[in-house]
Amino acid sequence: MKAIVCGAGIAGTALAWHLERAGWDVEMVERAPAFRESGYMIDFYGPGLEAAGRMGLRPRLEEVRHPVHEIGYVDGSGRQTSRLAVKAGFAEVVSLLRGDLARVLAEQVRAPVRYGTTVAAVRQDDEGVEVELTDGTRHEADLLVGADGVHSRVRELVFGPEERFVRYLGHHVAAYVVEDEDLSRRVGARYRMLTVPHLMAGAYAVGENRLALLFLRHEPDPAVPADPAASLREHFGQLGWILPEVLGGCPQPPELYYDQVTQVEAPSWSSGRVVLLGDACQAVSLFAGHGASLAVAAAWVLAGELRAASSGDLSPALDRYAARMRPVVADVQSFGRRFLPWMAPSSRLRITARDWLLRLASLPGADRLFMNSLSPGGHRLIT
Template identity: 35%
Template sequence: MSATILVSGASVAGPAVAYWLARYGFEVTVVEIAAAPREGGYAVDFSGPTHLTVLERMGLLTELRSRATGGRPSRFVDGGGRTIFRLPAEFTGGDLEVPRAEVSGALRDRGGDRVEYVFGDTVTALEQTTDGVLVSFRDAPARRFDLVIGADGMHSTVRRLAFAPEHACVSYLGYQVAGWDLPNQWDVRGELVFHNRPGTLAGLSGDARVPAQADAYALFASPEAVVPRDDRHQVLQRVYAGQRWLVPELLAAFPAATDVYFDAVARVQLPSWTAGRIVLLGDAACGATLSGLGTGLAVVSAYVLAGELARTGDHERAFAEYERIVRPYAQRCQGEGHPARLLAPTGRAALRLRDLVLGSATGRALAMRFGGKAVPGPDLPDYAADTL
């Protein structure tokens, strides 16, 4: 099958599927709304043999291990900064933790000049015909592609244009999550430090490789599913008013931050990931904030989708097989639990109980046993045997 394919989104899922498609001989274009590849950002995890197998087949595992952060233990403190309990790095991390920007950059490098990247533009309309998809862009002239892949995240433009409005497929779970960079004036390195009040969590971390910079975190219960950009600092100040520890200093640094993440904690659920010649991938299809498995799932999904397109030579069969293989795995990765409720319990009694359980060796052992991040994956076909 020789085809032209547009991929929307250049974070992780997009470059991953673009790499495989180009390797199989497809003509691939990736469009990304950001003006340039994003730098900074937070570490992402790969957990379990399924994730690591795909990285190995891409020839990326050794390289990413050389860039790994090594994982970080967590420490929860009271308002005076005294430690309440500690958690090992294995509790919150996976088998391999790497900064997101470095994963994305490594994937783009693997595609090389076989993939066309277009930054600073976005899809505005999709018109399907019997033999392709006419794609309109905000800035560039319209182009026809044989297939379109929406790998553009939880707030996917492709999903909105071709499947359903966001409110119909994204469930808000009652929390907002934020992160921002700031100077590391506390010299925190190699650990995550958290402070709770009922319904809120504030955190600080540092990377020993970049000692001058730290990252702040906020997770808080909120009835509002959307916080307008201009209101974010005011909302944080209101929610965290009167809190001790380092909270006032973390909030004061928010307006000057250069790398800010702020979004709802949500879960994406769709009856189908395909619509004709258009298919969804990664968070656009099955995102779940705070699951910790989204990046690995995106890489695995990209491997299967590209492999099925190359193996079958027919997009309808390929899309059906991709969803058959990946959907059960994605549902397990999404999970039934709600990590925000563990990280930021809304009641005082629930918070005390959480601290009591995780503060005991038995409680930590049980949590590690039943709350581990590795999820059994599907049996991965070896597409190289049939397609390369």
């Protein structure tokens, strides 16, 4: 059996890992010109972390993790307004950069990646699928996997235009990493955030001389600005704290990640011998906090169903994969929509209420209840 995986991010690479070990021939294509080192801090836990453990990847994840010891808010002068210590035992969480998780997965995959390339056309029948790539080559396979993100080219070609599936959540998000030993030391292994109505900026030290930055802005217009770095400086540069310093050297894409905050709601995840995976069909938004975990878990579920399928019709396996994943994706998406307004509150009154909630959560016995409230309901995906 042969699969063409479009998208060499977390979801696509995790699936390639499984398929190779099941004896499949895997080809990978990625529209980015090279492996994407940039990214943002993620909390990796739940079913995805369990799957990674069963894949034997926990030792490498431990090597690249950056533990968070405290969550807190500051004002424009850098004065702390509220905080919550993250105690051991809240939950098994591995905090790390998105690019580091992608690299840990990629290290274990044999299939080379054809960078700077994506799918140009798809033709399929009961016997297989033919894929024409943007480099002009044609390839035949038993399965085409669209793991190419929110703006999936495979989904567009097979299922329809993007506007049918992408739900804009009224915010823009940006992230990048700077190298600055002094700033890294000042922020430390604590996730610090500054919020004013409709804006949030966060920072967290990663290593001895790097600082990961995250920005969220309420914006009714989904259009991404022509100059994302200038837009960040315009909206955040006068807020104080460390922001004038870090925004002075703000890069442009691809070093700067800048996008809409969106979710993907796709009625169908497969059509014939084409299946969607990861953000292409189940994006929950960065601020739902479970995207990477769901991507790795979905790859585990899809691979398991494919292993159990006959070499002929793959449709029943693809249907079972979607049936297992849909409930948890819907749950996390709902959680993300509820949680997002608390990340960039709409008023100073709401900011004050959030700070009081965080102070109350630091009381004995209340901390665990608060942390549990930051996760949607549990689902058993890894069996």
